[in-house]
Amino acid sequence: MSAEFVELGDLSDLRDGRMKVFSDLGLHGVIVCRIGGTLHAVENNCSHRDTPLADGRLRGALITCPLHGAQFDVRTGAHQGPPAFAPIACYAVTESDGVASIQLDD
Numbered sequence: 001m002s003a004e005f006v007e008l009g010d011l012s013d014l015r016d017g018r019m020k021v022f023s024d025l026g027l028h029g030v031i032v033c034r035i036g037g038t039l040h041a042v043e044n045n046c047s048h049r050d051t052p053l054a055d056g057r058l059r060g061a062l063i064t065c066p067l068h069g070a071q072f073d074v075r076t077g078a079h080q081g082p083p084a085f086a087p088i089a090c091y092a093v094t095e096s097d098g099v100a101s102i103q104l105d106d
Ligand code: FES
Pocket: 046, 047, 048, 049, 050, 051, 065, 066, 067, 068, 069, 070, 083, 084
């Protein structure tokens, strides 16, 4: 499996605790959010029943699915318990000279 790097542009205006959706990335789109000053990225899809997580709520590092309330850690993609039983994809994001880039798997 090889890695694909995609430029996301200048995300310096993405404030702590806020998220932005890139719907054209990956299979379901990607959520990029800033937590404690650092950018994180996860797929925009709940592993329980394929629901866009971007319609949910981000509190701290946990995003809550709007449909049945499953929670995922945006730093790792790990699920926090039922009703989800699987993690979501998590992607590495870098920020350099005002440009954010994400590393997607092919
Ligand atoms: S679809 Fe997300 S918790 Fe059920």
